[in-house]
Amino acid sequence: MRINNQLEHLADMAVFANVVNCGSFSAAARRMGVSPSSVSRQVGRLESVLQIRLLERTTRKLRLTDAGTVAYSRCQDMLASAREVFALSDTHTAMPRGTVRVSMPKAVGFQLIHPHMSDFLQKYPDVNVQMMVTDRNVDLFEEAIDLAIRVTDSPPIGLTGRTLMQIKHLICASPLYLDKYGIPSHPRDLAHHQCLYLSDDERHCQWRFARSGEVHNVKVSGRYAANHSEIRLQGALSHLGVASLPEFTARRAIQNGELQLLLPDWEHQSHQGGTVWLLYPSNRFLPSKLRVLIDYLVQKLH
Structure with a gap:
């Protein structure tokens, strides 16, 4: 396939990765503000061009095929590289600035994170923090969350992060x-x-x-x-x-x-125990406003 024809399908690759991250065509469509049929059509077009099936579709859920697992990993790399390009201006900003939206469980937010926020805000006067304190697992993409703090031993697909501490x-x-x-x-x-x-x-x-x-x-x-x-x-x-x-x-x-x-x-051995993770979208590059908050929390609590 000629390079120009390959470039035409970059958007289809992004849509495919979003479907896997969201777990369904309808959830991916809501995130992107398009119809589920449009999402399904783009994934189908990518499968047709590649001449391989990427997803096994059932009435209840989607499952990646072996080829789909490999393709998803490569599409995630592509999206990570794209985010790096768009975040270049932030990389070269001398001082971190902007707003970081953080989701966390109620007890963790009130008793672990909140006590350290005053010092952080004084240290980084151009960074604002919006804390969403909830015990439900939020969708980082759909709810525009930069960082999720969760107690889990299995970080969800599409997210990466750093361990913060063990909860006993x-x-x-x-x-x-x-x-x-x-x-x-x-x-x-x-x-x-x-x-x-x-x-x-x-x-x-x-x-x-x-x-x-x-x-x-x-x-x-x-x-x-x-x-x-x-x-x-x-x-x-x-x-x-x-x-x-x-x-x-x-x-x-x-x-x-x-x-x-x-x-x-x-x-x-409580059901509520486990590892506290700082989770964010898979990306080798992090905006400086997010990177300094992650480093700060690791330094204080690890």
């Missing part, structure tokens, strides 16, 4: 509660305590503990449950029971003696 969960209670009801010496003892747990999923009543190859699952219960760690913290401080809390939420209260760490020889 601790079991703790107030000294006054423990004086009244006793200190649990084994995970199974928790079944007889008032426990403060997440309220939005039945599996959160099942607390899992591990120690030297030994594993115990305990079904806990209690009169007070909440799907926000700050509320569970305040509940524990009010002597309402034994709480499962992220380490960063409980740290200060434990250091001050307001809460007592329980079962320190056991690892509490």
